[in-house]
């Protein structure tokens with residue numbers, strides 16, 4: 001990843017929220033480089049959640065950690081937990097709505 005903020009100059013705006021990329025570079029949540037890192041991570045999240053079982057997920061994550069390092073692995077794990085919780089809540093809300101509809 002480039003060392004510059006892709007020329008977007010968002011860092012010059014003090015009102016934008018700051019984040020730190022895996023490279024250690026500070027950017028804002030409006031920066032293209034942050035969007036790109038999140039998009040890459042989401043692809044990995046989808047890959048892991050599509051794996052058939054826990055053992056396959058552990059194997060994938062171990063290889064990922066070897067390849068990308070502990071900081072990247074920790075962020076991927078957090079993103080997986082977040083996505084997993086989001087899907088669970090969406091499923092529960094859909095079930096509650098379905099139950100409410102049949103009770104009415």
Ligand SMILES: [Zn+2]
Pocket residue numbers: 005006007008009010011027028030031032033
């Ligand atoms: Zn930027």
